[in-house]
Amino acid sequence: MSKKEVKNLVVVENVALNSTNFLIKLKSSESIPKIEPGQFVNVEIKDTNEIFLRRPFSVFDMDYTENTMSLIVKILGRGSKKLTEIKKGEELSVVFPLGKTFTYPDINDKILLVGGGSGVAPMLFLAKEAGLKKDNVTMLLGARTSEDHINVQKYEQYGNLYFTTEDGSLGEKGFVTAHSVFKNLKTYNKIYACGPDAMMKSIAKEADKAGVFCEVSLENLMACGFGVCLCCIEPTVKGNLCVCTEGPVFNINDLKW
């Protein structure tokens, strides 16, 4: 059984990627356990009287030589806001590693990764870790406007990047599922998605229609993050499962969508 930890990590970087997304890099003084795409950490939001529980964030990147872990935090409400105000040198209490990873693609798989909103982080992490030929990886990122997109140029080495915006200011106009890559879904062996529920549901529908393997990473409200509170459930064909321990990654065939 994989040991889980509660640790104070030191913030070594906190940079704004755009007006609402921040990259926070955390460093451990000891060696950091292996964390894979899809897994997440539960972060304590200190020094505020409004927040009681931790907040879960997907891991965006790991560096085992530096013993660092990176998160992309999108400001949604009070906790994420407060978190983005943390300063270099301050400590952050983190529970990790939590949850299950995506099913890795086979070496010759062609994969499609679709990220929206705060779901971008695990998609980029998976693209990097998948170990596939660049041309076999398609990344599609959706946002409201070009300003809501973050700069992901360096991920071009891992795959082909496409964008959508609702106002057409970057990439194709409309929701991600309206993007042309969805015209030929069958060319992919595996589809992965993380983002708003509505987005993932429409992707799941398309994947299902095309009969393509599809995993999504859900973002439920969590109290504990490690399986004791049973608050984070998702109804599945196997009954109500905890997103924090049986997910956050689910095969769409198991979901009751």
Added chain:
Amino acid sequence: MSKKEVKNLVVVENVALNSTNFLIKLKSSESIPKIEPGQFVNVEIKDTNEIFLRRPFSVFDMDYTENTMSLIVKILGRGSKKLTEIKKGEELSVVFPLGKTFTYPDINDKILLVGGGSGVAPMLFLAKEAGLKKDNVTMLLGARTSEDHINVQKYEQYGNLYFTTEDGSLGEKGFVTAHSVFKNLKTYNKIYACGPDAMMKSIAKEADKAGVFCEVSLENLMACGFGVCLCCIEPTVKGNLCVCTEGPVFNINDLKW
């Protein structure tokens, strides 16, 4: 009726006076109302989930040309600790002016001011504002050790300074009431005291014995600070009075000590 305000003041100075006492200077963008020795402000402690109510602090100094107000904050518990961590440039929400001032001495009065612990601030403020000849003002400050005393050299212009420490490391050894100035209490027209209850009670006893006018400033637990909660009461000959509005300064004849 004196108008009271709730205002965000900017921290323009926060310096450690010793290991537990901090001088915090706050600046208003507008002209600041007159605040006199004995009066206090009620300060919001932000960004902590442990503190719910404000904390009261005596005013230590005012500067009406700079529109600044200074406090001396002694670390006692969680709130005062947090307050001393505030940084220059940050804002502090303050309710003021609260409470009643000391009775000013007459122009030829000889006065004795006794301060201990967090009670030093209003004593020094009164020494400065009293407008008396230096030789008519005696300041006696008590603390556990010399390290617990703060540097008050510049108050030598306002009166004669004496110290006590429990370990004899500065001034006379013992509690303030053991100090030699208490041998000739009758030479004073007015005695003022602020500090721990036990200290003020023994001073009150001496003053009463000597038949000298004596005012003390009480430090009660307060919820509101402006007279609506009735939590901060002190039993007096006039019944239970609110320390925040009828005090914090009381004539010892009114107290049931």
Added chain:
Amino acid sequence: MVDLAVKINNLEFKNPVLTASGTSGNAEELMDFYDVSKLGGILLKGVTLRNRDGNAYPRMAETASGMLNAVGLQNKGIDYFIANIYPRIKDYKTHLIANVNGSTVEEYIELTEKVDELENISAIELNISCPNVKEGGMSFGISCPSAEAVTREVRRVCNKPLIVKLSPNVTDITEIAKAVEGQGADSVSLVNTFLGMAIDAEKKIPLLSTITGGLSGPAIKPLALRMVWQVYNAVKIPVIGMGGIMNATDAIEFMLAGASAVQVGTAIFKDPFIPVKIIDGIKDYLERHNLESATDLVGSLQL
């Protein structure tokens, strides 16, 4: 232009934000900060027939997101109020509501008769829920027969709108609400404080002179909100909601749950301007949600 006014028992309030009894003195103390005519109304400090010294110090303990108090209805008695305080405050341009407290039914009656004479007191809030007095107080508010008895008797002598203030320290608050409705209460206000306790672990002593006291503040909000919702669904008379309201969002939640108006209590200790900010915040909300009137909020929670 949105309409903030709400009507309760034929009283028109310019807005639904009142200040709670025991947390806003006798209105004068708020006047030090702003003109109280901005407020929908003010529940005056709890008054008794005779002078009460209240409980011994310490009367207050801070708790997580709240506080305990054990004031115990300190006040100089109704005659002093009538002679000295009422003349000073009676012309404030807001609804002044008396909060009356007795140790016996007879005391409640006598007190109500005196208050009933005061022209500029708009209504009477019958406090049968004070947890900080040895006699009377909460003991009336935690059983149906006693709540009924005191409401019935006071109703007889009360010509003003009669608001009965309910205790949350009960198994089923709707039973008590229905009981007082049955005896002629014009509206109910809830909640008073929850009986709680705090201890100084180092000194091994209770933090309050009275050992137990009343819990108020944001900590109790989820409980108060639940009770307001339950009572709203159980009675026909208007409900006035309170318990931990700190901002406009909180106030709106109480109104969605069924409160026709709200009272702001402990929040005033943190910032006496909060009631005024809440009025502005409700106005904003109504505009954002394209609602015409504050009364549109009442009980409009969607299930």
Added chain:
Amino acid sequence: MVDLAVKINNLEFKNPVLTASGTSGNAEELMDFYDVSKLGGILLKGVTLRNRDGNAYPRMAETASGMLNAVGLQNKGIDYFIANIYPRIKDYKTHLIANVNGSTVEEYIELTEKVDELENISAIELNISCPNVKEGGMSFGISCPSAEAVTREVRRVCNKPLIVKLSPNVTDITEIAKAVEGQGADSVSLVNTFLGMAIDAEKKIPLLSTITGGLSGPAIKPLALRMVWQVYNAVKIPVIGMGGIMNATDAIEFMLAGASAVQVGTAIFKDPFIPVKIIDGIKDYLERHNLESATDLVGSLQL
């Protein structure tokens, strides 16, 4: 060397710190973090006779210094527990205590009979206080006759120490405590969660699928502490205290108020190591106060 051990109903606990039911899974989840043999005991996740899916999502809402939950006893039923979970956990070197839940007295009996057979279950906690189920649960725990009835019947078939878990949603918790004591409860644990509610003001909807849920966390500590103190003074059987315990000081306060042991619940969600830190903190406190044993704390509040 201070002695942390406490004895309750002939069970010796190595220290007074247990984890609360529904907040520490079936002990395995804590094993991911540390060896649970450090703990005084573990109250297992509430179990029912048959599989229960629990309530719909959302089941959780954060509140000021606390949270509401509406899990609704999701579990796979006692037979699944016996066949699949019990074998995996039964050799953990700590007291495992079952938390049993029924919709009817018959269900409670049948369930207790099954649990009673499990050798390595040290005791049974009879949960008559769950606010999140439509049938049974809290309805048993808020009236004396029903609390008596279920305790009496379960007592007949229960050969292990029987702890009855009380609901705080009552007018007088001492009445219920005395009632279950009278029917043979070996000890009482309190409190379960307080019935509360939270609303999304912007969407005008309740935040929980069940509208109301159970409030836990520091917000309820003053209320829980008061109830533990009241019950300690009302009954002769041991009291196990809980409600918002976040650190050693909180735990000590409950013991001073009369708890022979404490349970840590919601705090685990913030940091699963909190129960372990509390054990260390109690040890420190005993040393600083020159006390020999954790039992010296129990009820030692000075009035």
